[in-house]
Amino acid sequence: MEIPLKIIRIINGIALLFLIFGAYGLAITGAIQVFAALLFFLIFPKNKLIYIYFALVITFFLIWDRSSMDWLFSIPIFLLFFLTYIIHFQKIKL
Structure with missing residues (x-):
């Protein structure tokens, strides 16, 4: 389980790098993070x-x-940080 988690962390890091491209980067980051979240879900399905x-x-x-995108723009930003917290900083029972 340690190697897939490292791969997910790398994917998330790459996704965060796309933020330098502004609005287009936000869309790319979101798509890559949803992919990373799907992988995380498959490996840790009990994570609430x-x-x-x-x-x-x-x-x-x-x-x-x-x-x-008025106030809705804050939701993708929150989702970026929330998934990063889930992947990197949460205690995961292996």
Whole structure:
């Protein structure tokens, strides 16, 4: 379990690097982080925080009208930090 977790951490790090590209980078980062979250979910299906992450991602896409990002812009930023916390800083029982 240690090697897949390292791979997920590397994927998350690469995703965070795409933030330097601004709005396009945010979309790429989000897509890569959802991929990392799927891998994390497959390896640690009992983790409750990953379910909360997916619920927030689904909620964001349900309420986003694709024309404005006013206050909704804060949700993807929160999701970036939340998934990073889940992957890097949470105690994981191996």
